[in-house]
Amino acid sequence: MKKMYGLMALAMVFMMLFLGACGESDIEKDVSAANNEEGSNSNNAAKNGDTEDDSDSTESLNVGEAVNFNGVKITLNEARIEPGGEFDTPENDQFIVVNLTAENNSDEEATMSSIMNVELYDDEGYSYSTTILTEGTKGQFDGAIPAGKKLRGEIPFDVPEAESYELHFSDPFQSGKAIWVINSEDLAQ
Template sequence: MKKWLFLFIALFLTIGLAACGEADIEEAENEDNQQEDTNGDNAGEQEDNQKEEETNENTTEKFAIGDTVNFDGVKITLNEARIEPGGEFDTPQNDQFVVVNLSAENTTDEEVTMSSIMNIELKDAESYSYSTTILTEGIKAQFDGSIEPGGTLRGEIPFDVPKSESYELHFSDPFKSGKAIWEIPSDQLSQ
């Protein structure tokens, strides 16, 4: 019986790993840039194709607050990063709460799920990684849920972190390789 159980688990893991792939990550263009490309000459299109190839080869390109990234057909924007003081029942165990405000637009034909625990982490300047924490005051809505085709989701994720010169917000799919990374200098954190 143990032999069959072991074979079943091995087969399940093999199929699961075979389903894993690499995420398609690129900076999303706004509509103004897209219109210029269609009205411009062929040189602009070649430049865009070269940028896309470079982005696909190097998935560690870093983005800034306000940038939108197309991550496998979901356009994700880091709208804001700020420091929240907490409240009577919310005191940081480290130095401060950093809250990121994200929006996601599903441009695929299938429903997608966003999870602040599975998809998001924040790293400080020393590369220490932090996952979401509980903050009851100052958060508009969590960045968790399903997005139907053509739908959007907006929410916030709090992190309990030490003070740092800068932070990096990492978005990834746990079943694929590749990350979208936004740089957040401390002087750009609103209060």
């Protein structure tokens, strides 16, 4: 009986440590990287209900803009339609490839995962996870980033045609996310 109480106490301590690691992400738009008009950025933020004073930790961005996410600067460099290779046939209408850069400005190693950190949504709210392309992508957006270093990579998605998409970046162990709005006319061919 004493062993059972000891195991329960140990399990509770483990759960408290695990849940203590969960929290809220520190997210803010990186204004130094903004290369779009200030008016269009504030209009997108207002349309999504996001303002500078919101405490819901969601930031709305456009292609080419960056966000500081827990000490890591994440930039959506490009979004494009990719035909894929000889053995690549989309199950939906097309492959969209996003090109991201993560710059670790913190003092600790950071980890990026295209599967755990990134999702693409269409304009109807359907979510799409990463897929595999045999050709047409450069590097993976996966791995450890030492303090002061960068990681650049591409993530392919198999999606139907839509007027717009949203690329969501989040930390699965914390609340908050960055959302890039990608209009279909902004997709490179």
